[in-house]
Amino acid sequence: MGGGPILYFSLGGAFCAGMLGHLLCYLSLQYVLPLVFSIVCLFESVIGSVMGWAAGVQRVPTAWTFVSGFILLVGALMVTLGDRKYDILPRCTEKMKMKFA
Numbered sequence: 001m002g003g004g005p006i007l008y009f010s011l012g013g014a015f016c017a018g019m020l021g022h023l024l025c026y027l028s029l030q031y032v033l034p035l036v037f038s039i040v041c042l043f044e045s046v047i048g049s050v051m052g053w054a055a056g057v058q059r060v061p062t063a064w065t066f067v068s069g070f071i072l073l074v075g076a077l078m079v080t081l082g083d084r085k086y087d088i089l090p091r092c093t094e095k096m097k098m099k100f101a
Contacts, residue, residue: 039076046072 029037046069052058 035079039079042072042076043069 025037025041046065049058049061049065053060
């Protein structure tokens, strides 16, 4: 393994990137519908696995990664269809228009 400075540099970079990424995600709730935000959060692990593989720092995603991605897609579809059934999106859009008017 690496020495102390490399470890501290890696931990510091991961901490700063994680904090900044999550902070920006939560700040985006002012401009993005909560439904969109929650669906994007569901895909964070699947997209992260594929990005890690593409960068060459992680093994090829296993079949379980794609099975879980499919389950997440089905869940996102159910939430989206439920949103249409209960007409939530137009009410949220009106609230956002009033907030920024």
